Amino acid sequence: MPPHAVVAVLRPVLGGLAAAHRAGLVHRDVKPENVLISDDGDVKIADFGLVRAVAAAGITSTSVILGTAAYLSPEQVRDGNAGPRSDVYSVGILTYELLTGVAPFTGDSPLAVAYQRLDHDVPRPGSVIEGVPTPFDDFVACATARDPAQRYADAIEMLADVEAIAEELDLPDFRVPAPRNSAQHRSAALHHGRRSEQQPPAPPPQAPVRQPTRQLTRGPGDWPQPEPRTEADSEPEDDYEYQPVSGEFAGIALSEFAVARQNGRRMVLIWVALVLALTGLAATAGWTLGSNLSGLL
Template sequence: MLNKTLDNRYTILEHVGGGGMADVYRAHDKLLDRSVAVKVLRSQFTHDEEFVTRFRREAQAAAKLSHPNIVNIYDVGQAEDTYYIIMEYISGETLKDRIIRNETLPVEMTVRVILEIAEALEHAHQNDLVHCDIKPHNILITRTGRVKVTDFGIAKAVTSATMNHTGTILGSVHYFSPEQAKGEMVSAKSDIYSLGVVMYEMLTGTVPFNGETPISIALQHLQQEPRPPRELNPQIPPLVEATVLKAMAKEPSDRFEDITQMIADLRLAQNYLRDDQTRRLSHDDFPTQVLPKVTDEVLTQPQPTNKQNASGRPKSRRSKLWYLLLFALLLIGFAIGTFLAFGKFWSASEVIVADVVGKQVDIAQNILTNQNLRVSISEAFNDDVPAGHVISQYPEAGATVKEQRTITLVVSKGGEVTVVPDVRGLTRRDAELQIKNAGLTLGRVEEQIAADVAPDIVIGQNPRPPAHVNKNTAIDLIISKGPAQRKIVLPDFQGAPLNTVNTQLESLKLKLGKVTEEANDKYPPGTIISQNPAPASEVIEGTAIDFTVSRSAPGAVKRAIVQITVPEGASRQVVQIVVTDSNGRRVVYDNPHKPGDKVEKQIEGVGQLRMQVYINGTLVQEKTL
């Protein structure tokens, strides 16, 4: 089924699950460009006309259901001999997965989940549709915690078939009701029983009945009472335990009248769990509509003997006789198989099996036949052994066997050939998945500009479909990079306010990059001082342009001119100019002069600026800017 396209619309991508009656795949809906789940009926059920008619009718009925706790069904169809249902694709896990991971689930969570399942069943029952296969495997939990019931419709059609259709017990034996085990007509109360089993498993981490064979489990559903859940999990309140046991009553008449009544009791249990005061109520305080009816009259009645069941009717021995007959038939079948496998085992003559591995099949047959041995041939694909040659043999070469023993030869069919799937138009991920599902490998991946194709979409492949190639052949892909990117000569943004360039950047299909601030007293605050890339550079669409903008006053640089005339006095006088600002105190001028010299010096600083002039160490001038 993998890589097959149903009705030229639904392309099967991967197998995600399945059961006794159908397999479930994830597929791509070409028309609506979305992922869907495809449930495909298995081939052994497709040749019974009555069964197919029921399948269609029940699937179409299920498609009419619309409930937030039911998986939506979008389409029902047939492609050649393949009958399928298109459903909503749920990304999450099954309830069975969660039980396996956590063993037992909290009581509050269990009641909430069962309540949502029950509400889905209520909607189905109101539309005259019985699920018939409620089990944790058919309950999906989305990533947001929403409960979704699936497999509506198929189970109803399956249970209408007799055991002659498959030769096996239909349904999920751990969860089906006693009436299903007896092959009787099912009803809405069968769903109630199965829901009780699911609730039992969630609370205890185990199913109520287990055994080595499906028949032994079915007999327990008919004859044995389940172990009380509180014995396995003492944290279960008696009220919740009573709900489970009432749902699992052997006789349908002893169960809830309908699923609506069970919902009412589940909500009662939910309210009880939310009320801390109610938790302290004794067993006698619980409402009687959900507790088993135990009266003095019942307690004084004699218990049923081994020859009677709980309802007082003699036990039927037909099931035991049928089981013994089936066991006898299996023994006979095993004996016949042994005879066919070993031939005339009473023969006293023995031979040593010749080595025929690698030989052409006709030659191998002649060699073994000449040894008075029989030959059975099966075929298999093999890349290393030429077609028509023996891959392996059993018994192996050198073994001593009796004459007429059957020697099984596995003969090569050559390298397995497959059809190259058409992955053009798919995303790279889905294309790789289809290639893998076809038994092929991913080869080189190139990217090309494609004006009309979105990025990451396959636009070419080699070999091209529908070529026939050997398994593990590499498939090369060409992936779209999207349309070509236009080159742009970058304008000069320097001197412009930063808040005015966004519109210009958008029109050029450029992006605003990193913006940093820098102290600058030449430009007003927020003005672009520099840009990267530089003006007149060639860039492509989508390039991010970084800007440096001026920062406002606290860190601005202050400048001043100091002028001084050296006074009369010594012939050599040392003039010093000292500046003090936010960066500290420093000497910016220190030179000797003679009287009458004029000194002019530009000074600068950050923050509060103080200037001091010293002549021969004496302060002669001071000013603060």
């Protein structure tokens, strides 16, 4: 990517990490696969699953190494410790890859890739590809220093340096284009193509029938909305008679989703009735005991 596109990616990524670091959270798995670009060009840092996993399982820093080998910081490889400076290192590797199109370390196995960073510095992007401005070389060098104390303290400090570099180089604003050949877009195009081929002929005109608010066979922007209710149509929404759902989603018949939803509603009603019954019994027992307490004593 050219420098102005790299800055357009780093700003929101570091903004998200800065919010996490302020809250005392460490991402632990910053990598290109966790940087998402929407169709509108919004860039987001995703997948804080390792933060939740560590908190839920009570994993200590020395018991297991968490993260992706190509983006681990030296301290994560050495002893499993991870802090905001570890995320800074991973963003430095990400920046190197954005600028050069290649990863700084390669090896025969993930473990070999991970251990290379214990003895080798990340090369300057300008030594791999021509035209990289010197401030970006310095930025990557600072972010990927093997000694955590020589790196940016957190994403907040790192983001401030990105803004300073963008101002120094007078980089134009840029909106990152979403990849149009992604697996998601190819899957959606294939799905809609099959749906159009299987579309039955239009039925003869008849009285309008309410449609479900969402159908899994349609895209998010194509979900139909329920028709406006009238005074004559005052039954509860749960009594709506929806059209039978047909077709498949992810290889599963949509009718199974409808049945599962109905079963879920029945289970909720059963649990509510059970809780109310137990509450009533407890209240009755408490009232009876309180009324006859003096006799019992």
